[in-house]
Amino acid sequence: MNAIGKNILKMRKQLGMTQEELAGRLNVSFQAVSKWENGVSLPDVSTLPLLAKSLGCSIDSLLGYAVEQRIISDYESRYSTDEYYWGVKPSDMCFEVMKLLPPTRALRVLDIGCGEGKDAVFFAKNGYKVSAFDITQSGIDKAKRLAEKHRVNVNFFKADVRDFRLESEFDVLFCSGVLHFIPNELREEIFENYRTHTAEDGVHAMNVFVKKPFIAVPPDKDSRNFNWRSGELFGYYTDWLLHRCDEVIFDCNSGGVPHKHCMDGVIAQRID
Ligand SMILES: C[S@@+](CC[C@H](N)C(=O)[O-])C[C@H]1O[C@@H](n2cnc3c(N)ncnc32)[C@H](O)[C@@H]1O
Known part of the structure; x- marks a missing residue:
């Protein structure tokens, strides 16, 4: 499954929404939603704004970028102190x-x-x-x-x-x-x-x-x-x-x- 499919599935479930309900809001078939969630196909770019709005998230987080930014900033802040977070002893x-x-x-x-x-x-x-x-x-x-x-x-x-x-x-x-x-x-x-x-x-x-x-x-x-x-x-x-x-x-x-x-x-x- 690709990141976007995973995110659609996760966010839809968090909202307690069925595939049919999401499909209805986007004016697509529930099979289309199922295919996105299973990584068989990707939503059309023109659908992304409404898809993000329906799932109550940003397009960035739908695409997984918000999460990636978080990984980077977590490590950035761990490394921003004088201490060596992982120590200096080699593996x-x-x-x-x-x-x-x-x-x-x-x-x-x-x-x-x-x-x-x-x-x-x-x-x-x-x-x-x-x-x-x-x-x-x-x-x-x-x-x-x-x-x-x-x-x-x-x-x-x-x-x-x-x-x-x-x-x-x-x-x-x-x-x-x-x-x-x-x-x-x-x-x-x-x-x-x-x-x-x-x-x-x-x-x-x-x-x-x-x-x-x-x-x-x-x-x-x-x-x-x-x-x-x-x-x-x-x-x-x-x-x-x-x-x-x-x-x-x-x-x-x-x-x-x-x-x-x-x-x-x-x-x-x-x-x-
Ligand atoms: C568990 S630490 C291990 C660091 C180092 N190899 C060590 O053993 O001390 C994971 C490292 O992966 C880096 N990292 C995370 N995502 C990465 C990516 N997409 N590309 C390159 N490095 C990444 C983090 O910044 C972090 O330094």
Whole structure:
């Protein structure tokens, strides 16, 4: 289902309106509404103002932009303090990558959704040639300050993982805690782009939150996170060498309410 279809369904239900009632207001058939909600077709652009009015929302929020703005501003404000929200200790995945591909030459690393730059700076300090991007300006600014403090060079830039595509090759693609921002319909294309722009023997180190029926939806989960199926990430690497491919459940206290998350992680290597 696309974002607009999901939003129409959600907002219509919140208002307790039937598909027939919504269709009547828009002068379309209820089958048309059903098709929008199921992602089979999209409403005509000329219908959007009346559709938004009937659902009591803005066109932006119907299209999902209001929500996206909220993700960005949440992270922007988290990163606007002097404290490093995620700390400055590198993720364990960095060490796994280093073991597999030690920096015997200036191997090219891309950190996707780098946040405040702790992992990117770690790789740079260890001799890798690092590029890294995030959607937040405050994250990028802070990451640059961290790199300056450690006197290393990192090519930090602002980009959206949904739009950004690789045009040159990398030896390592690193992505921690970010893939849930990629909607289902873009995944195939994005992973194809990442895979084809990975050097021979190159490595992908990635993780993603996954949905499990026996784990309650986290209290602070919001609709902007796109669900990944358990095992879905591994499916992109069936023809690569899997050095690690696992699923862990861990406790979390974000939002002040103890709950659990399930995360799939993969370290895969392209072998021709
Ligand atoms: C859980 S944090 C992880 C940050 C970093 N990878 C780390 O482990 O410290 C998720 C990051 O994804 C970034 N993000 C969210 N949506 C994004 C998008 N569409 N494109 C790029 N980055 C995005 C956020 O700004 C945030 O820095």
